[in-house]
Amino acid sequence: MTLAQLNERGLLLVGCGRMGGALLRGWLDRGLDPAAVRVMDPAAPGWLAERGIATQGALPEEPAVIVLAVKPQMMGAALPQVTDAARGGALVLSVAAGVTIAAYERAFPAAPVVRAMPNTPAAIGQAITAIVGNARADEADMALAETLMGAVGQVVRLTDEAQMDAVTALSGSGPAYVFHLIEALVAAGEAEGLPAPLALALARATVAGAGALAMQDGPDPAALREAVTSPGGTTAAGLAHLMDAGSGLVPLIGRTVAAAAARGRELGA
Ligand SMILES: NC(=O)C1=CN([C@@H]2O[C@H](COP(=O)(O)OP(=O)(O)OC[C@H]3O[C@@H](n4cnc5c(N)ncnc54)[C@H](OP(=O)(O)O)[C@@H]3O)[C@@H](O)[C@H]2O)C=CC1
Numbered sequence: 001m002t003l004a005q006l007n008e009r010g011l012l013l014v015g016c017g018r019m020g021g022a023l024l025r026g027w028l029d030r031g032l033d034p035a036a037v038r039v040m041d042p043a044a045p046g047w048l049a050e051r052g053i054a055t056q057g058a059l060p061e062e063p064a065v066i067v068l069a070v071k072p073q074m075m076g077a078a079l080p081q082v083t084d085a086a087r088g089g090a091l092v093l094s095v096a097a098g099v100t101i102a103a104y105e106r107a108f109p110a111a112p113v114v115r116a117m118p119n120t121p122a123a124i125g126q127a128i129t130a131i132v133g134n135a136r137a138d139e140a141d142m143a144l145a146e147t148l149m150g151a152v153g154q155v156v157r158l159t160d161e162a163q164m165d166a167v168t169a170l171s172g173s174g175p176a177y178v179f180h181l182i183e184a185l186v187a188a189g190e191a192e193g194l195p196a197p198l199a200l201a202l203a204r205a206t207v208a209g210a211g212a213l214a215m216q217d218g219p220d221p222a223a224l225r226e227a228v229t230s231p232g233g234t235t236a237a238g239l240a241h242l243m244d245a246g247s248g249l250v251p252l253i254g255r256t257v258a259a260a261a262a263r264g265r266e267l268g269a
């Protein structure tokens, strides 16, 4: 099913905050008709009315898709509100961290369910999203989920829902780690005497340029790192700290991702 075909049955979006809003903008840009969308959100952003998207009134009776984009902690309250809308065979597509397929199956016993984990580069069409479906989600459902999430970036399929907490901890939360790396580089640049605006410009462009280079086919990240590292030079001096086995980035990121994954498991318990 294409986004244009979705226009016939419609899409119900539950939660239109940072992630739901970014997804909706992507779908509208790709041809979803605003008239086919109903948003349910007590804090619906003003741009929805400007684009002619309904936020009040009856829910669509048989939407093709119900997208769940509320906080995991709000999911228990949100699901009963859309039980009737799921009766017409809608695909239930959730982007919430932690909440398991089993929880959606309890709320919608007959529904195909797909869990998806995007990230905030969705706002500029550069997300990476992992998806996994339940037993009722057939190839057409998975393809529809792929089309929807593909509107905001790349999509990968998982073989096992158990991978989802690790995915959430790596790529769902990952942009925050990278933004914090930029903050850390700025602070370190300032400590070395650079003015803050210059340090920010250097740090942002370095992370963006290195990211773009890492996305090219060709050398793996280790080889790219080695290409920067002249023997006895400045990078080697810096990496001696960053790659320290006890205090370097590997153990630090290991703890970071492990803590995020553990929180995902807690949210789903
Ligand atoms: N932000 C991110 O980087 C990512 C987020 N996610 C997932 O996306 C989901 C949404 O996160 P995010 O967009 O950041 O959160 P936001 O708080 O920005 O958006 C959630 C929206 O849902 C609204 N809401 C709360 N309760 C209900 C309800 N019962 N029915 C309808 N709408 C409701 C909230 O209103 P109010 O503010 O009034 O509560 C808010 O506008 C989460 O489950 C998160 O795990 C996934 C990947 C990345």
Ligand SMILES: O=C(O)[C@@H]1CCC=N1
Pocket: 097, 168, 172, 173
């Ligand atoms: O912090 C969170 O819980 C959500 C899920 C992944 C990114 N943000």
